[in-house]
Amino acid sequence: MLVSVYVPFLVTAALAALVPPIARRLPPRPAAWALVCVALVTAVGWTGSLALLAFTGVAQIPQIAKEGHWSVAVLRAEDPVYLAVAAGSALALATGIVSLGVAAVRQIRRLVRARQECADLPGRTELAVVDDVPLAFAPPGAPGRIVVSRGMLRCLDDDGRAALLAHERAHLAGRHHLFQGFWRLAAALNPLLRPLAAAGGFVLERWADEEAAACVGDRRVVAHAVARAALASAATSRPPALAATGGAVPQRVKALLSPPPARRRLPFAAGGLLLVLCCASLANAASDNDRMLDNAQWAQCALYADTARSWPADREVRPGLHCVDHDRREHGERHL
Amino acid sequence: MDRSDEGARQASGRRARGELESDVLATLWAARGPLTARETQERLPGDLAYTTVMTILSRLHDKGMVVRHREGRGYAYEPTRDEASHTAQRMHSLLEGGSDREAVLARFVSELSAQDEHLLQQLLSGHGEPPAESERSPRNR
Structure with missing residues (x-):
C-alpha cells in the first residue's frame, strides 16, 4: 500500500510525458488505438489510486468507522498515509469527477448539435458546399456530412480535391470523433493527460491523411493538398498568436513527403508493460487496503468480545452478528 | 455498434454512389464556369465511364443540386448556389x-x-x- 498506491501516478506522469512525442512518429492507426489504451488504463489507475488514498482518510472519521464496524485506532496505527495526502486526494478526485461530468455534458451537446446540422444541411448529398472563406470539415451525424467551402475547392487541383474528400471520409468512416471525445474526457478527469489528447488529435489527422493517400494512390498528392489548403486558409485568417515550434500542418506535410512510418514493436511493448505495472500496483494497493480494513474490523470485534460480558445482551446483537460473519469468512479462508 | 456496422455494409453500394456524387459536385463547384459532362469526366480523378458521369449529373439535377442549360448538343452543368x-x-x-x-x-x-x-x-x-x-x-x- 505504502508504495504501490503511488505507482499509478508515476506511470501516468511518465506516459503523459513520453507517449505524445512518440505517438506522433508511429503509424497513425495503431498509435491512435495505443493512445486509447493508455488513456483508459491511466484514467482508471489514477482514479483508483486517488480513491484508495481518499478512502484511508475517510475511513478514520468516527461515524463512518462505526457504520463499517472497524477500529479507528487500529486503522490509524496501520495506515501509512498522512491525513493531508488523503484530503488532497479526495479533493483531486472530486474535482476530476465534476470536470468529467461537465466535459461529458458539453460533448454530448456538441454531438447533438452537429447531428442536427448534418440533417439540416441542404441537399441530400454527402457533400455540402458553402460560399465562404476556405474551410473543410466533417461533422459526425447519421449519416455524417462533409462541409467544404467553395474557396477550398478552388484552391485545390483535381487530385487534391479527391484527397480532401478522402481525408474527410476517413474521419467519418473511422468515427474519429469518438476517439477524440474519449481522450478529452480522460483529460478532463486527469489534467496530466491533456498532452495525450492533443497528440491524439494530431494522430487522427495523420490517420486520415494516410487513408486519403491510400485512396488517391500517392502520398505527395495528399501532402500538397494539405499544404495548399492550409496556405489558402492562412491567407484569409491568421491566429494572433500560435506556438512557433512548427504547427500540426507542416508536420503532417513532412510526414507525407517522407516514407511511411515503419511499424515498430518496442514502444508498444514498453507502453504495455507500464500499463500492466499500473494495473498490478492498483490491484496490490486495493488488496492491501482491504486487508488493513479487515484487521481493523477484527480488532473491533475483539473489542466487542472483550466488553460483551459487561454489555446487555440485546445491545450486542448487531456487532455480534457481524463478527460471527467475519469470523466465518476468516476461517473459510484459512481452510482453503 | 454491430447494428451500425451492418447498416454501413448494406449501404456500401449506395455509399459508393454518394461518394461519386460528392466528387462530381466538388468538381463543378471548383470550376470557373458551367461544365459539360465530358469536361466533368476529364477533371474527375480515376477513369470513370462517361455514362456514369452522365447518370450522376442527372441525379444531382433531379435533387436540385445542379442547374443545367443547353450548350451545343448537350447540357452544361453548374451547382445551385441558393443555400x-x-x-x-x-x-x-x-x-x-x-x-x-x-x-x-x-x-x-x-x-x-x-x-x-x-x-x-x-x-x-x-x-x-x-x-x-x-x-x-x-x-x-
Missing part, C-alpha cells in the same frame, strides 16, 4: 466555441503561424527536402 451562403453562416456558428468544439469537429487544416507558412512554402517548392524534388507531377496531371 450556400445561408449554410455558411450556420456552419460558422457550429465551428465557433472553445476547445470542446474540436472534439467533435476537426478541420481539414488547422491554423498556421507565420513560421508554419514559411515552412510550408519551402516544403511545397521542394526546398531542402529531397523527397519533394519530383513533387510537381501531381499538378501537371
Whole structure:
C-alpha cells in the first residue's frame, strides 16, 4: 500500500510525458488505438489510486468507522498515509469527477448539435458546399456530412480535391470523433493527460491523411493538398498568436513527403508493460487496503468480545452478528 | 455498434454512389464556369465511364443540386448556389466555441503561424527536402 498506491501516478506522469512525442512518429492507426489504451488504463489507475488514498482518510472519521464496524485506532496505527495526502486526494478526485461530468455534458451537446446540422444541411448529398472563406470539415451525424467551402475547392487541383474528400471520409468512416471525445474526457478527469489528447488529435489527422493517400494512390498528392489548403486558409485568417515550434500542418506535410512510418514493436511493448505495472500496483494497493480494513474490523470485534460480558445482551446483537460473519469468512479462508 | 456496422455494409453500394456524387459536385463547384459532362469526366480523378458521369449529373439535377442549360448538343452543368451562403453562416456558428468544439469537429487544416507558412512554402517548392524534388507531377496531371 505504502508504495504501490503511488505507482499509478508515476506511470501516468511518465506516459503523459513520453507517449505524445512518440505517438506522433508511429503509424497513425495503431498509435491512435495505443493512445486509447493508455488513456483508459491511466484514467482508471489514477482514479483508483486517488480513491484508495481518499478512502484511508475517510475511513478514520468516527461515524463512518462505526457504520463499517472497524477500529479507528487500529486503522490509524496501520495506515501509512498522512491525513493531508488523503484530503488532497479526495479533493483531486472530486474535482476530476465534476470536470468529467461537465466535459461529458458539453460533448454530448456538441454531438447533438452537429447531428442536427448534418440533417439540416441542404441537399441530400454527402457533400455540402458553402460560399465562404476556405474551410473543410466533417461533422459526425447519421449519416455524417462533409462541409467544404467553395474557396477550398478552388484552391485545390483535381487530385487534391479527391484527397480532401478522402481525408474527410476517413474521419467519418473511422468515427474519429469518438476517439477524440474519449481522450478529452480522460483529460478532463486527469489534467496530466491533456498532452495525450492533443497528440491524439494530431494522430487522427495523420490517420486520415494516410487513408486519403491510400485512396488517391500517392502520398505527395495528399501532402500538397494539405499544404495548399492550409496556405489558402492562412491567407484569409491568421491566429494572433500560435506556438512557433512548427504547427500540426507542416508536420503532417513532412510526414507525407517522407516514407511511411515503419511499424515498430518496442514502444508498444514498453507502453504495455507500464500499463500492466499500473494495473498490478492498483490491484496490490486495493488488496492491501482491504486487508488493513479487515484487521481493523477484527480488532473491533475483539473489542466487542472483550466488553460483551459487561454489555446487555440485546445491545450486542448487531456487532455480534457481524463478527460471527467475519469470523466465518476468516476461517473459510484459512481452510482453503 | 454491430447494428451500425451492418447498416454501413448494406449501404456500401449506395455509399459508393454518394461518394461519386460528392466528387462530381466538388468538381463543378471548383470550376470557373458551367461544365459539360465530358469536361466533368476529364477533371474527375480515376477513369470513370462517361455514362456514369452522365447518370450522376442527372441525379444531382433531379435533387436540385445542379442547374443545367443547353450548350451545343448537350447540357452544361453548374451547382445551385441558393443555400450556400445561408449554410455558411450556420456552419460558422457550429465551428465557433472553445476547445470542446474540436472534439467533435476537426478541420481539414488547422491554423498556421507565420513560421508554419514559411515552412510550408519551402516544403511545397521542394526546398531542402529531397523527397519533394519530383513533387510537381501531381499538378501537371
